[in-house]
Amino acid sequence: MNEELKQHALRIAEILQEQGNPYQRIEIDADGIKKVSTDAYVSAEQGPKWKTHRS
Numbered sequence: 001m002n003e004e005l006k007q008h009a010l011r012i013a014e015i016l017q018e019q020g021n022p023y024q025r026i027e028i029d030a031d032g033i034k035k036v037s038t039d040a041y042v043s044a045e046q047g048p049k050w051k052t053h054r055s
Helices: 003-019
Strands: 024-029 032-037
16 A cells, blocks of 8 residues: 555544544545445344343
């Protein structure tokens, strides 16, 4: 990875941390930029990481 690209990637990582959503990422390719996020996650071993209204 060239140094300029690395510096831009580190700055994007800082911005994502500031926004406070640890479940999002930015995908950049020659065609454009995509923000991808995970709305829910269920571990196969531990089960859901959120409480439902029945909990």
